[in-house]
Amino acid sequence: MHLDHATLRTADLEGTRSFLERVLDLRPGYRPPFDFPGYWLYAGDAPIVHLIPGSGAAVGRAGEMLDHVAFRMDDTGDNQNGEAYWAMRAKLEGLAIPYSTMDLPDLGERRLFIRTPPSAGGGAILLELVFREG
Template identity: 50%
Template sequence: MALKQLNHVNLRTADLDRLVDFYGEVLDLRPGWRPPFDFPGAWLYCGEQPVVHLVGESRPRAGHDPKLEHFAFAAEDLGGFLAHLRARKVAYWVRIVPGIELRQVNFLDPDGNHIHVDFDRSEDADLGDYDGR
């Protein structure tokens, strides 16, 4: 077996509409087709791929304590993306990956999930952290 790519991330939330709006505004992910499950949720698409699956829940499942640290996307236009986050008052911190100089823009969604968006080392912008104010 050889893995080919990350297919999707599944997140549970007590505020489904808020996360759909956040991912739409901040990452331009759009709701699309989702199987007719018997529980609330949304599939958010990047192009033709549903990359974030949201499950609406009012309480966590008993005995289930996920430990997802983060998930990531690759993108272009670092300066434009940083301006986009600042315009929406989304706090972020930038890190440069040692050895490959990849630029990682890190932020949290409204439920506290850690996301980073990666940019090529050739992209230049103000890499200072932003506190959301």
């Protein structure tokens, strides 16, 4: 068993799609003919993020919810010496996207936390990026 996809509910379908395209290189692709708008965003041939419409209202983050999803960024072996990790930090800084860091040296991992763009009147969705070295 593995994770298949994560579904983000947002009032800003276009802005969230654009954000995920720019930051994670996800790309819109085939989506079944549902009767509501949205996107399936692909990494390669896998639609790993789905976007569906929401009100954009802020959500109380202490409540019973999915707090975040994490993406494993190093699965093409491009982080032997932290190259992919530092490249992402430079990319985020170039895009003026704030991030926070978490190092887990006992796992050989470094992690970044970012948020999707806040919608009108709304909050933002927490995403984690995981890089493992070696």
